[in-house]
Amino acid sequence: MSNLTSSIQISQKSTYHLNNGTQIPVIGFGCYQIPLEKTKDAVYTALKEGYRHIDSAVAYRNEREAAQGIAEFLKDHPDVHREHIWFTTKIADSEHGYEETKQSVERISQRVKEYISHVDLVLIHSPLSNREKRLGTWKALQEYVQNPSNPVLHIRSLGVSNYGIAHLEELLNWDGLLVNPVVDQLEFHPWLPRLKLREYLVKHHILAEAYSPLTRGRKFDDPDLAEMEKKYKISKAEILLKWSFLQGFVVLVKSENPERIKSNLNALSANEHDKVDLDEEIVTKLDKPASNLVLTWNGRDLTALE
Numbered sequence: 001m002s003n004l005t006s007s008i009q010i011s012q013k014s015t016y017h018l019n020n021g022t023q024i025p026v027i028g029f030g031c032y033q034i035p036l037e038k039t040k041d042a043v044y045t046a047l048k049e050g051y052r053h054i055d056s057a058v059a060y061r062n063e064r065e066a067a068q069g070i071a072e073f074l075k076d077h078p079d080v081h082r083e084h085i086w087f088t089t090k091i092a093d094s095e096h097g098y099e100e101t102k103q104s105v106e107r108i109s110q111r112v113k114e115y116i117s118h119v120d121l122v123l124i125h126s127p128l129s130n131r132e133k134r135l136g137t138w139k140a141l142q143e144y145v146q147n148p149s150n151p152v153l154h155i156r157s158l159g160v161s162n163y164g165i166a167h168l169e170e171l172l173n174w175d176g177l178l179v180n181p182v183v184d185q186l187e188f189h190p191w192l193p194r195l196k197l198r199e200y201l202v203k204h205h206i207l208a209e210a211y212s213p214l215t216r217g218r219k220f221d222d223p224d225l226a227e228m229e230k231k232y233k234i235s236k237a238e239i240l241l242k243w244s245f246l247q248g249f250v251v252l253v254k255s256e257n258p259e260r261i262k263s264n265l266n267a268l269s270a271n272e273h274d275k276v277d278l279d280e281e282i283v284t285k286l287d288k289p290a291s292n293l294v295l296t297w298n299g300r301d302l303t304a305l306e
């Protein structure tokens with residue numbers, strides 16, 4: 001059975017401590033599939049509404065526009081500083097390997113450095129290559145972290161995404177490991193709770209980030225969810241986001257609609273003394289410890305790859 005917590009003390013401004021001493025905002029704004037021409041404004045709107053964490057990737061092709069949104073917001077809000085905003089990007093699968101990753105980071109730098117001074121977190125987007133390529137990627141990335149004044153790009157933290165236990169074991173047991181992963185970014189929602197992998201992450205002090213917390217809308221026709229929305233007068237999106245926060249995840253949510261960008265923040269209170277809570281009946285109904293429904297990556301569970 002999963003952890004059936006129905007209340008947790010976090011708000012919109014909360015951060016979680018990572019294993020390298022940095023602090024990551026608990027809610028992140030996802031940029032996957034936001035069209036180029038809309039990304040700068042969407043990121044600006046998200047920051048204006050209160051998000052302080054932006055999640056992009058080389059594969060999304062909108063890192064530059066996301067960084068522009070951050071820079072423009074900072075210019076218009078002198079009370080907010082670069083250090084208050086977290087920016088994540090991810091190395092694409094086709095760029096795995098030591099040399100390929102160095103070139104990838106140079107290209108990331110060309111896209112974002114003009115707008116933001118550093119990148120808070122770089123992830124390996126997925127384990128989709130092989131041992132040699134994945135470890136070569138890590139070897140290249142950790143050199144940037146270890147030498148913050150390198151001329152290419154200041155990268156503060158490293159993490160992985162879509163990594164299962166075998167991929168994490170490969171990395172953590174590698175004799176070249178100098179910088180530990182701080183997070184594993186994974187698809188999580190009530191239909192994909194990944195309990196065993198989460199136990200492993202907790203044991204190794206790696207924080208779980210939840211992507212596709214709204215199931216990309218694909219489970220909005222679930223009868224239980226419809227019933228809960230009606231009975232408790234709380235939207236399906238808010239129920240799913242609150243479920244995700246109650247699991248202790250950093251939660252990444254995407255919208256390109258200004259109203260939904262704003263309303264998704266309502267899953268958390270603006271008041272730091274308030275809590276996130278859900279009625280225990282909802283938490284119990286959403287508990288599906290044995291469910292294993294993968295909705296992204298064409299239904300392929302990358303964590304299960306050899």
Ligand SMILES: NC(=O)C1=CN([C@@H]2O[C@H](COP(=O)(O)OP(=O)(O)OC[C@H]3O[C@@H](n4cnc5c(N)ncnc54)[C@H](OP(=O)(O)O)[C@@H]3O)[C@@H](O)[C@H]2O)C=CC1
Pocket residue numbers: 029030031032033055056125161162185186210211212213214215216217237252253254255256257260261263264296
């Ligand atoms: N590492 C990885 O492999 C992956 C990482 N991610 C990251 O996680 C982020 C979030 O995941 P994502 O897959 O985008 O899916 P989400 O679960 O965040 O769902 C996004 C979808 O839900 C819609 N939506 C947003 N808010 C609401 C709402 N309040 N009510 C109804 N519908 C809503 C959006 O439409 P609209 O825009 O019109 O509001 C969009 O279609 C990504 O953007 C990306 O940054 C995602 C997938 C894989």
Ligand SMILES: O=C1Nc2ccccc2C1=O
Pocket residue numbers: 032057059125296297298
């Ligand atoms: O970030 C991503 N979101 C996705 C959704 C479906 C398939 C791949 C991806 C990503 O890489």
